[in-house]
Amino acid sequence: MTDASKSPIEDFGRDLIRQVNELVEKIPGLAQYRGREQMRDQDRLLREHTVKKMQDLKARMDQVKADLLNNGGLALLDDVDRVTSRLDGLMNAHRFAAYGYTGAFDPNQILEGELGKLYEYDLKILKAVEDADTKVASLEAATPDNARETIQAISRVVGELEPLVKQRKDILLSFGS
Secondary structure, eight states: OOGGGOOHHHHHHHHHHHHHHHHHHHSTTHHHHHHHHHHHHHHHHHHHHHHHHHHHHHHHHHHHHHHHHHTTOHHHHHHHHHHHHHHHHHHHHHHTSOOOOOOTTOSSOOOHHHHHHHHHHHHHHHHHHHHHHHHHHHHHTOOTTTHHHHHHHHHHHHHHHHHHHHHHHHHHHHTTO
8 A cells, every 4th residue: 555545544543643652752651651561561471471381391291191101100100290290380370470560650660670680580480491391302202211310300490490480479579669
């Protein structure tokens, strides 16, 4: 569509958006608030992605349990079940953790720098989940001879993930105080 063929409604819409953006820039603090909202949205998306990866890991671990059950690996079943249960708890804790939200007029504001730190922390959690993913892939390919070692490696990675998920709440509470 060329500029000459734009409808008056499209022109009106673009002009209205431009005017609103100009107005937002004139209201003290509103532009920063919008920037924080975008950062919160990015953090929320990252957390949703991380939780999805955790759900996938849990499903794969459940499949490993079924494979062990069907192939005589009962001796390893309890170990895999413990790791899966811990992963499930972490997944739920991370899914339902606070988002770093403060309203526009709350006395204790979470600033852009603090939201950036929270996002970086959530990236650490994602990295730990990706490490667990690599270990689960190793378990899926493991033989009965080396499966126990691989399960222990997954347990260590989940053990490293636990304090990260739990400390996130403490980090969030330290902001704005």
